[in-house]
Amino acid sequence: xxxxxxxxxxxxxxxxxxxxxxxxxxxxxxxxxxxxxxxxxxxxxxxxxxxxxxxxxxxxxxxxxxxx
Amino acid sequence: xxxxxxxxxxxxxxxxxxxxxxxxxxxxxxxxxxxxxxxxxxxxxxxxxxxxxxxxxxxxxxxxxxxxxxxxxxxxxxxxxxxxxxxxxxxxxxxxxxxxxxxxxxxxxxxxxxxxxxxxxxxxxxxxxxxxxxxxxxxxxxxxxxxxxxxxxxxxxxxxxxxxxxxxxxxxxxxxxxxxxxxxxxxxxxxxxxxxxxxxxxxxxxxxxxxxxxxxxxxxxxxxxxxxxxxxxxxxxxxxxxxxxxxxxxxxxxxxxxxxxxxxxxxxxxxxxxxxxxxxxxxxxxxxxxxxxxxxxxxx
Numbered sequence: 001x002x003x004x005x006x007x008x009x010x011x012x013x014x015x016x017x018x019x020x021x022x023x024x025x026x027x028x029x030x031x032x033x034x035x036x037x038x039x040x041x042x043x044x045x046x047x048x049x050x051x052x053x054x055x056x057x058x059x060x061x062x063x064x065x066x067x068x
Numbered sequence: 069x070x071x072x073x074x075x076x077x078x079x080x081x082x083x084x085x086x087x088x089x090x091x092x093x094x095x096x097x098x099x100x101x102x103x104x105x106x107x108x109x110x111x112x113x114x115x116x117x118x119x120x121x122x123x124x125x126x127x128x129x130x131x132x133x134x135x136x137x138x139x140x141x142x143x144x145x146x147x148x149x150x151x152x153x154x155x156x157x158x159x160x161x162x163x164x165x166x167x168x169x170x171x172x173x174x175x176x177x178x179x180x181x182x183x184x185x186x187x188x189x190x191x192x193x194x195x196x197x198x199x200x201x202x203x204x205x206x207x208x209x210x211x212x213x214x215x216x217x218x219x220x221x222x223x224x225x226x227x228x229x230x231x232x233x234x235x236x237x238x239x240x241x242x243x244x245x246x247x248x249x250x251x252x253x254x255x256x257x258x259x260x261x262x263x264x265x266x267x268x269x270x271x272x273x274x275x276x277x278x279x280x281x282x283x284x285x286x287x288x289x290x291x292x293x294x295x296x297x298x299x300x301x302x303x304x305x306x307x308x309x310x311x312x313x314x315x316x317x318x319x320x321x322x323x324x325x326x327x328x329x330x331x332x333x334x335x336x337x338x339x340x341x342x343x344x345x346x347x348x349x350x351x352x353x354x355x356x357x358x359x360x361x362x363x364x365x366x367x368x
Contacts, residue, residue, distance in 0.1 A: 033313035035082075035275055036306070038282075046079040046279070048069045048086070064275045064309070065292040 004053055006030070008061040023051045030061065038062040080279055083316040084272075089283050096280045100132055100268045107252040109266040110221070115142040117219035117263075119210050120174070121156075122147065122163030124281040124288035125225035129269060131284060133223060134170040145174035146213040146222075148206050151186015155294055162288055177213045179205055183362045187295065193368045198295035201361055208349070208358035214263035226254075226267045229274040232319035233304045235326040240304075245352075248333035250326045259341060262350045270323065273312075 002021035007013045008030070018025050023039055027049070030037070039047040042058040053059070069078040071088035078086045087095055104110050110133075118133060120126040133143050145167045150156055160176065167174040179186050182205065191198050214222045231250060238246045252270045269277060281288055296302060311318045343349070344356035351357075 033310050035273070035309040035312040038275065038278060040282075046089070048078050048081045050069060050081075062278070063292075064278055065296070 002053065002055045005056065005058045006061060007059070009063060013058075018053065021053050021055070023047045023053060024049055026053065026059070032063075036064050038064060079283075080276065082273060082276060083312075083320060084276065092276075093280065093283055096272060096276060097132060097136075099271055101136065103252055103271055104266075104268050107266075109223075109252060109268060110137060110141060112140050113142075114220040115144065115218060116266075117144050117146045117214045117217055117222050118172075119222055119224045120145040120147050120163055120167065122159030122161070122166075122288065123225075124286060125227060125269065125274075125277050127162070127166050127286045127288055128277055128281045128284070129223060129225040130166065130170055130172060131286065132268070134172055138171070143172055144217060144219065145172050146210065146217060146219075147174060147176045148209050148213070149176055149178040149180075149186075150202055150206065151179050151188055152294065153186075153188050155291070158289055166286065175213065175217060177209050179209070182209060183365050185365055190365060191295065194365065197300075199301065202295070204357045204361055208356070211261075211263055211349070215261070219263055222263050222265045224265055224267055225269050225277070227269045227272050227274050227277050228319045228323060229305065229308060231267070231270055231326065232308050232322040233301055235322045236304050236308060237300060238326075244329070244333065247326050248330045251323075251330050252327075259350050261343070261348065262341075271320065273319065 002018045004016050004018060004026065005013050006016050006026070016026065016029055018029070026039070027034055027037065034049040040060045040062065041047065042060070047053070047059070069081050069086050070076065071078050071091050072086045073091040074088060076088040079089050080087055080092055084099065085095060110116060116133060116137065118126060118130045120130055130145060137143055145163070147160060147163050149160060163174065187198060187202055190201055194201065210222055234250055235247060252267050254265045254267060308319060341350040341352055342354070344351040344359055345354050346359040347356060349356050349358070
């Protein structure tokens with residue numbers, strides 16, 4: 001079991017447990033899909049949809065939205 | 069995942085390919101430049117006004133056009149201030165910072181000057197979806213601003229998601245006229261009083277545009293408009309992204325189909341335009357939507 005710390009839209013950091021430790025599992029647990037988010041580690045790593053996430057990784061979830 | 073070009077660590081995997089940061093930036097620029105060339109969006113010496121909100125999409129477009137076209141063309145920036153406190157005022161500050169950095173002239177046009185009210189005031193006095201009013205005023209003012217600045221074309225940062233959403237919405241609303249006005253060269257071309265609009269990012273997704281802005285150090289605010297979630301478009305936007313995740317290429321298929329319909333319907337769509345009785349701008353009705361809404365709001 002892998003634990004990751006996730007910050008979404010500037011809200012409080014949440015701890016999420018993952019069985020496989022992949023971004024696709026994290027995206028599914030967040031109730032979203034790959035086309036709707038960018039996942040960026042605090043160390044600057046940008047994750048693709050099938051990346052492995054290290055234990056205790058700190059991940060920022062940036063929602064993809066239209067316009068500005 | 070590995071970059072399909074150099075086998076370095078990938079930062080994105082989408083319908084357009086799997087790339088590391090450097091090759092993604094090259095691929096992104098290449099797709100936008102190919103779109104400009106293929107559809108003849110920019111001709112030498114033309115004045116191009118970039119509709120610039122100060123958000124990630126339009127700043128990325130301004131960055132690209134000033135990088136590749138500032139020698140052959142006059143690139144300028146127009147911003148519409150809708151009067152959304154805590155949102156647009158912040159993006160305008162960012163817009164000013166980057167237009168100055170890119171060496172581009174800018175001008176700001178406001179709803180307040182046009183109709184006497186900003187969006188924060190309008191939502192208090194008018195029921196319904198804010199985007200329905202905002203979209204009409206924004207399109208109208210962008211065109212008026214482009215005429216005032218003597219621009220040959222307006223470049224907007226509409227992306228693949230925006231276009232696919234429009235196609236889906238117009239299909240569901242059975243609006244063939246609007247479908248026939250979509251694509252990289254949108255709206256009605258060759259019409260007095262209407263500055264043609266071009267969309268160099270039409271084959272690049274929202275996610276790709278956001279990543280491109282991040283990788284180029286464009287520190288836009290990554291927060292959507294506070295009124296954005298109210299519209300039908302918000303619902304369609306979520307569904308389109310779900311579809312793309314399940315079946316990559318869905319968005320591009322929708323956009324290509326819209327362009328095929330446009331081609332078959334004729335470049336100018338099926339409905340001829342007349343002049344608005346009040347402002348003289350091209351309109352499909354006796355009074356254009358902007359003047360109709362303006363009259364309605366001035367009466368409140």
